[in-house]
Amino acid sequence: MRLGEIVTAGVLALLSIYFMWKSSELPIGYISGTGPGGGAWPFWLSAIMLICCGMIAFNWWRGTSPPSQSEEPMLDAYGWRMLALVGGGIIVFVGLVSVISMYGAIAVFLLYYTRALGRHSWTVVLPLSFITPIAMFFFFEGAMRITMPTGMPFMDPIFDIGYEIIY
Amino acid sequence: MEVLALLGSGMLLALEPLNLALILIGVSVGLFIGAMPGLGSVNGVAILLPVTFLVPPSGAIIFLAAIYYGAMYGGAVSSVTLGIPGASTAVATTFDGRPLARQGRASLALVTAALASFVGGTVANLLFTGFAPLLANVALSFGPPEVFALMLLAFATFVGLGGDDIPKTIFSICFGLVLGAIGFDQISGAPRLVLFDINGFLQGIGFLVLAIGVYGIGEMLWTIEQTRGEVTKMTPKMTVKGMAADTKEAAKRGWKGTAIGSFLGFFVGILPAAGATPGSLMSYGVAKMVSRTPEEFGKGSPDGVAAPEAANNSASTGSMLPMLTLGIPGSPTTAILLGGMVIWGLTPGPRLFIDEQEFVWGLIGSFYISNVAALLINLAFIPLFIWMLRMPFTILAPMIFVLSIAGGYAATRDMFDVWLMVIFGLGAFFLRKFDYPLAPAVLAIVLGPIAEPTLRQSLLLSSGDPAIFFTRPIAGPITVVALILIFLPLFKLLRRKKSPQT
Numbered sequence: 208m209r210l211g212e213i214v215t216a217g218v219l220a221l222l223s224i225y226f227m228w229k230s231s232e233l234p235i236g237y238i239s240g241t242g243p244g245g246g247a248w249p250f251w252l253s254a255i256m257l258i259c260c261g262m263i264a265f266n267w268w269r270g271t272s273p274p275s276q277s278e279e280p281m282l283d284a285y286g287w288r289m290l291a292l293v294g295g296g297i298i299v300f301v302g303l304v305s306v307i308s309m310y311g312a313i314a315v316f317l318l319y320y321t322r323a324l325g326r327h328s329w330t331v332v333l334p335l336s337f338i339t340p341i342a343m344f345f346f347f348e349g350a351m352r353i354t355m356p357t358g359m360p361f362m363d364p365i366f367d368i369g370y371e372i373i374y
Numbered sequence: 375m376e377v378l379a380l381l382g383s384g385m386l387l388a389l390e391p392l393n394l395a396l397i398l399i400g401v402s403v404g405l406f407i408g409a410m411p412g413l414g415s416v417n418g419v420a421i422l423l424p425v426t427f428l429v430p431p432s433g434a435i436i437f438l439a440a441i442y443y444g445a446m447y448g449g450a451v452s453s454v455t456l457g458i459p460g461a462s463t464a465v466a467t468t469f470d471g472r473p474l475a476r477q478g479r480a481s482l483a484l485v486t487a488a489l490a491s492f493v494g495g496t497v498a499n500l501l502f503t504g505f506a507p508l509l510a511n512v513a514l515s516f517g518p519p520e521v522f523a524l525m526l527l528a529f530a531t532f533v534g535l536g537g538d539d540i541p542k543t544i545f546s547i548c549f550g551l552v553l554g555a556i557g558f559d560q561i562s563g564a565p566r567l568v569l570f571d572i573n574g575f576l577q578g579i580g581f582l583v584l585a586i587g588v589y590g591i592g593e594m595l596w597t598i599e600q601t602r603g604e605v606t607k608m609t610p611k612m613t614v615k616g617m618a619a620d621t622k623e624a625a626k627r628g629w630k631g632t633a634i635g636s637f638l639g640f641f642v643g644i645l646p647a648a649g650a651t652p653g654s655l656m657s658y659g660v661a662k663m664v665s666r667t668p669e670e671f672g673k674g675s676p677d678g679v680a681a682p683e684a685a686n687n688s689a690s691t692g693s694m695l696p697m698l699t700l701g702i703p704g705s706p707t708t709a710i711l712l713g714g715m716v717i718w719g720l721t722p723g724p725r726l727f728i729d730e731q732e733f734v735w736g737l738i739g740s741f742y743i744s745n746v747a748a749l750l751i752n753l754a755f756i757p758l759f760i761w762m763l764r765m766p767f768t769i770l771a772p773m774i775f776v777l778s779i780a781g782g783y784a785a786t787r788d789m790f791d792v793w794l795m796v797i798f799g800l801g802a803f804f805l806r807k808f809d810y811p812l813a814p815a816v817l818a819i820v821l822g823p824i825a826e827p828t829l830r831q832s833l834l835l836s837s838g839d840p841a842i843f844f845t846r847p848i849a850g851p852i853t854v855v856a857l858i859l860i861f862l863p864l865f866k867l868l869r870r871k872k873s874p875q876t
Contacts, residue, residue, distance in 0.1 A: 212808050219545065226552050226867070231565050233559060242834035245559035248826045249567055252548040252555075262541035268769030272539055274808045286599050293598055294800055297591060297775055301796055309783065312780075314777050320775075335769065343780060347464060351413070351421060353784045 208277035220260035226253035292324060307318050308358035308366070310340035349373040380731065381503055384739030387732065388436060395742060396429065396437040396654045401748045404444020405755065411452050411586060411781040414461035415445035415690075419708040432733050433717035436740040438711055439694075443495065443744040445754045446650075446690045447752045448489035450683050454480055455759050456774050458589045461818040462581050463686040465813060466658040468589065470671060472737040477674055480763050481617060481756060486624035487683040488752045494684030495745035497636035498643070498691035503738060506727070510699035513644045514768035518831035519842050521645065523852035525825040526843075528652045529660025530859035532814045539861045542810045550818025551825070553579045556710030560827050574790035581820045582785045583794050588812045590778030591799025594771055596806045601767075617756070624676055631681030631794040639685025643692025651820050654682035688811055691741055698722055698734065 227250055234244025235251070267275040282290065296319055303312035317336040321327045347353045348369065357366050387393065407418040419440040426434030449464035454471035467487065474483035501509070516524075529547050533540065556567040557578030568575045635657035642653035661681035662671045669677045696702040697712050701722040715722055720730055727734050762770070782795050803813050836842035843853040 208808075215804065215808050225569075226567065230555075233562070233566055235563055237838045239838075242561075242830045242838070245564050245566055247560045248829070249552045249555040252434070252551050256545050256548045256552070257540040259545035263539075263545070263642070264619070266539070266541065272809065281804075285602060289599050289729060290595065290803075293771075294596060294803075297779075297796055300775070301792055304779075304783075304789065304792070309780060313780065316776065317772050321769060325772075327766075327768065331769075335528065339773070339776065343776075347780070347784060348611070351417070351784070353787075355780065355783060356789065356866035 208274040208279050208281055209267075211281040212272065212274040213264060214259050216263040218263075220257055222251045223256040223260060226250075229259070234276065292322075296320060296324075304356050304358070306358055308362045309355035310344050311358060311362065313340040313343065344369055345373070376577060380735045381739060383732075384735030384737070385742060386739070387432060388740035388743045391692070391741065392429065393433050393436050393736075394743070397440040397744050397747050398539060398751070399691075400437045400440025401444035401744055404441035404446075405448040405451075405748070405751060406432065406444075407441070408445030408448020408461070409451035409759075410448075411456065411458040411590060411777050413781065413784065414449065415442045416603075416710065417785075418442075418445050419707050419710045422638065423710060425450070426714065427717075431715075431720060432673025432736045434718060435711065435715065436744075437738050437847055438714060439737060439740055440744045440747070442690060442707055442711075443687075443741075443748045443750070446687050447488065447491050447687065447748045450491070450679070451484065451759050454483045454679075455762055456590075456777070457593055458774065458778060459585055459816075462585070462817070463654055463689075464653070464682070465585065465816055465820075466654045466682035467679055467686075469658065469813060470673070470675050473672070473674035474679065475763060479620075479761055480672065481513065482620040482623060482676060483674075484677050484756045484759060485617060485620040486628045486679045488749055489621065489624050490533070490628060490635060490680035490684040491687040491752075492745060492749040493632045494636040494639055494686070494688035495741070495748070497684075498640045498688040499738070499741045499745065501640050502691055502695060502741070506695055506699055509644050509695055513696050514700065516645050518835065519827040519846050519849040520852070522825055522828040522832055523822050523843055523849040523856065524642070524645070524652060524656075526856040527859070528655050528659075528821055529814070529818070531656055531858040532811075532817075533661075533860050533863065539809055539811075543814055546811050546814040547818045550584070550815030551822040554819040555826065560823070561830060564775075574794075577788070579819065580786060580791065580793065581816070582782060583791045584798055584819050585816050586778045586782045587795040587798025588802040588816055590774060590782070591796060592802025592806060592812070594774055595799065595803040598771060599803075601672060617753075624680070628680030630664065630674040631657070631675075631677035631679070633666070633682045634661045635681040635684030636688045636752075637731070639688035640692040642685075643689025644695045650686040651817070652824075653692075654685040654687035655817055657681040657685035659673050664697035687745075694741075699728055699736075720861050754788055764834070 229247040230250035230253060233246030234242055235246040238244055263272070266272045270276055296316060300312050300316040303315060308314065314336045317339055318332060320333060322332045347355055357363065388397065403422070404415065405420050408415060409414050419438050422438070422441060426437055429437065446463070449459070449461045450467050450471065453459045453464045453467040454475050457468060457472040457475070459465040459468050470482040471487065472479065532547060533543055552567070556569065556575050558564065558576070559566045565576060635654070638657045638660060639650065639653040643650055644657060658678060658681045661677050662668050665671065665677060667675070692710050697708040701712070712722055720726065720733065778795070779792060783789070783792050805812060832842050833840070842849070846849045
């Protein structure tokens with residue numbers, strides 16, 4: 208945790224510097240007659256962020272913050288595995304949206320999570336994975352009139368059936 | 375007396391069978407729309423606006439106001455049960471509502487939220503009825519320096535009262551404000567902070583993108599990692615006797631927060647451009663400040679649920695005031711209501727109270743009826759919301775992820791924002807590990823677009839002299855209080871360092 212805190216502060220300091228640099232593409236000072244320039248607000252806020260990172264590093268050096276006193280690893284083997292399985296699952300879920308549509312991706316994600324990670328029986332997994340996206344389809348497309356991504360063209364026939372029911 | 379007679383006739387109009395049915399339907403629909411992450415009162419009112427052309431104007435506005443009320447009650451539901459604030463007005467509710475739910479006391483959190491919302495709504499209705507024209511003039515006296523001072527006060531409550539690491543809290547606030555500045559410069563119209571020259575950033579980063587990323591994804595990952603998969607389900611009590619006990623406890627432990635939120639929320643709500651979000655945040659901060667047990671805040675204090683909930687309901691009624699009396703909408707939802715009124719042939723403004731008395735008092739009467747209906751319907755649905763928490767965690771967790779992604783897309787209609795949510799979620803997970811408070815960033819992204827233009831307008835008014843924030847009669851005291859709160863941790867530190875020597 209101790210190493211992780213200073214690395215995080217360093218990364219955030221770099222991010223602050225990047226924000227300052229991007230903000231300075233617009234004027235950052237006071238322009239007579241028009242007030243503060245367009246870049247002033249984000250520039251000076253980013254500068255405060257950078258100062259805060261310095262203070263976080265100082266506290267780390269003094270060992271006053273709880274993470275700076277901890278010798279435990281940031282994530283143990285379970286933590287990394289969880290991050291890979293759950294976080295990776297979410298990334299794949301979002302990636303699948305443009306391929307098999309939002310509803311298709313929801314079905315696959317629920318199937319994966321409840322079966323592979325939750326170890327639920329098929330009698331729970333299958334109804335949940337198929338009824339949820341169908342219910343969401345009628346809620347979003349029918350009731351709320353919000354069109355979700357329909358994925359690649361091979362998904363169109365399935366959506367045509369749904370739209371025929373709604374309209 | 376005249377006001378009471380007008381209010382009485384207004385209530386009778388609201389209690390007509392058609393109007394009463396519209397109130398009940400509107401509140402129920404609003405409750406579920408508000409409870410859905412990503413959807414709020416704006417969506418409900420906007421989507422159902424065309425439906426209102428089927429009924430007379432008085433019924434139409436009553437219906438929309440009922441949706442508005444229901445959605446404000448519903449915002450607390452997702453904050454407590456899912457830990458995702460469905461709207462910016464419910465962010466502060468998450469601070470204590472979610473810990474209560476984790477302790478198996480979701481029923482207490484939901485009952486407290488419902489009661490506080492009811493009291494907040496009632497206080498706001500009484501203030502609205504009695505002092506509408508007078509308060510409209512007060513609202514008008516708030517110019518850019520006053521609004522900026524108010525925003526400063528909202529941020530100061532986090533710095534001065536937070537028990538968190540101060541540099542990390544300030545970092546979080548500034549980070550949220552910078553994210554809120556991405557897109558276009560509001561005054562010159564020039565593209566600003568288009569990160570890595572990716573065009574998706576031109577449209578800016580919305581509150582929901584960050585809120586869903588932080589709470590819907592980051593917080594969930596953190597919970598799964600912390601509990602080591604041992605959390606199977608929460609088992610909150612749900613009996614009539616238990617709910618009665620919760621009601622008693624909510625009244626006993628949440629009255630102070632409710633009182634603060636009711637009055638402060640209304641006052642902030644009537645200010646054009648301020649609205650319910652700063653109102654709920656400031657009420658939370660003040661409730662914590664005056665509490666005898668501030669250390670309980672953030673760990674499941676009923677006062678911490680009551681204050682923002684009373685405030686956001688009170689502020690929603692308050693934001694109707696400038697809309698009706700001045701024609702200035704105080705929130706996006708009231709802007710849509712204003713549009714509806716214009717379509718129905720009504721002209722909001724000072725003359726509305728004279729020319730359209732039946733309409734105005736029918737609407738005000740409906741506020742009272744909607745408030746009672748929202749309380750009863752909300753209490754009736756609490757068992758359903760609690761039932762959701764009884765689901766095994768391995769079913770609840772993917773459902774929250776799915777609602778976050780689908781709800782996030784529904785709000786922005788852009789896959790770029792969905793990817794940003796995932797990135798923010800993963801980032802929030804790591805920052806949470808190192809004790810960075812993320813709620814200030816979420817609130818800052820909402821308040822930033824209000825704070826920046828008011829700061830720039832103020833400095834333009836004063837030719838760059840920051841003394842404008844100290845010399846004006848309303849802005850001055852607010853700024854001073856805000857600065858005291860900001861520097862409070864420094865004073866405390868200096869005192870602590872001094873005391874061992876003396």
